[in-house]
Amino acid sequence: MIVARHCNALSEAARGGVVAIGNFDGVHRGHQALIAAGQARARAIGAPFGVLAFEPHPQDFFRRRTEKFRLTPFRPKAGALKALGVDALYALPFNAAIAAMTADAFIAEILVRRLAVRHVLIGADFQFGKDRAGTAATLEAAGARHGFGVTIFAPVAAHGEAKISSTDIRTALKEGRPSEAARLLGHWWTVSGHVHHGDKRGRTIGFPTANVSLKGYLEPALGVYAVRVTTGGAVHEGVANFGRRPTFDKQDTLLEVHLFDFAGDLYGRQVDVAFVGYIRPERRFDGLESLKAQIQADGDEARRILAATAGVPPL
Numbered sequence: 001m002i003v004a005r006h007c008n009a010l011s012e013a014a015r016g017g018v019v020a021i022g023n024f025d026g027v028h029r030g031h032q033a034l035i036a037a038g039q040a041r042a043r044a045i046g047a048p049f050g051v052l053a054f055e056p057h058p059q060d061f062f063r064r065r066t067e068k069f070r071l072t073p074f075r076p077k078a079g080a081l082k083a084l085g086v087d088a089l090y091a092l093p094f095n096a097a098i099a100a101m102t103a104d105a106f107i108a109e110i111l112v113r114r115l116a117v118r119h120v121l122i123g124a125d126f127q128f129g130k131d132r133a134g135t136a137a138t139l140e141a142a143g144a145r146h147g148f149g150v151t152i153f154a155p156v157a158a159h160g161e162a163k164i165s166s167t168d169i170r171t172a173l174k175e176g177r178p179s180e181a182a183r184l185l186g187h188w189w190t191v192s193g194h195v196h197h198g199d200k201r202g203r204t205i206g207f208p209t210a211n212v213s214l215k216g217y218l219e220p221a222l223g224v225y226a227v228r229v230t231t232g233g234a235v236h237e238g239v240a241n242f243g244r245r246p247t248f249d250k251q252d253t254l255l256e257v258h259l260f261d262f263a264g265d266l267y268g269r270q271v272d273v274a275f276v277g278y279i280r281p282e283r284r285f286d287g288l289e290s291l292k293a294q295i296q297a298d299g300d301e302a303r304r305i306l307a308a309t310a311g312v313p314p315l
Helices: 029-045 058-063 075-081 096-102 103-114 136-146 168-175 178-185 288-309
Strands: 002-004 018-021 048-055 088-092 117-125 151-155 189-196 210-212 223-230 236-241 255-258 270-280
Touching: 018 029, 018 236, 029 048, 029 103, 029 117, 029 270, 075 088, 075 189, 075 236, 096 288, 103 136, 117 136, 136 151, 178 270, 189 210, 210 270, 223 255, 223 288, 255 270, 270 288
Parallel strands: 002 088, 018 048, 018 117, 048 088, 117 151
Antiparallel strands: 189 270, 210 255, 223 236, 223 270, 236 255
């Protein structure tokens, strides 16, 4: 997959294609359907298929958010798009210049001059350009003038009702409903990070953990989860705590993962942690013995959840 960070001086292989536009945070079922429609269109006209996404997310630019909200930071999103067979990812920097660009200027400069699009796909509620003045109708009219086709993609519904949205997925995760998030995503919500050294307290009580930072990711509900962890091509099952570890008077948030029946060294390795089930909220314990007993119980519950979901797609 070609990754173009600024959409400038693109090779001919990266121009003249079918392009889907959006933020694609989470690469959820709605995004997947849009991508599949774009790929079908590209095959029909013998053109490459690409995704145009803004990086950083426009919400980061306009709101200067301090709360983390991304379901998929740039690298994991790029990996997900590549896995879906996308030919090119146009990661357009969202900055003051792009924010001030009118809808017509965005079409002429980005879509026509830089990308030379032959066809564009957007969601029905897509807005773009200065003050979000550009709409689906704006794009259709511009397509007629500039000679590119436009598809306004109908929303993909969840449970036959409202459309699937990244906002609803974020809410489900923050409320401790990872299975609901997975149904909307079409895959388990997964975070990627490197294992780093911590207090090493877990190994002293018989439950060694891999400590992983959620830097760049939304923070889900604090508590204990059943997880599947992929590293080095192998998948391991386990139980994880995401929280502040109140028993030890900690305040920073950390993901601590205990892998079942695993004795290897994970320090420095990248791991992908899939959140499969929520077990309980985080709480303070009055001593190590009560904590150890609860960890054992949590592990038993995690094994039950993981056994029940083995081989079952989250739809």
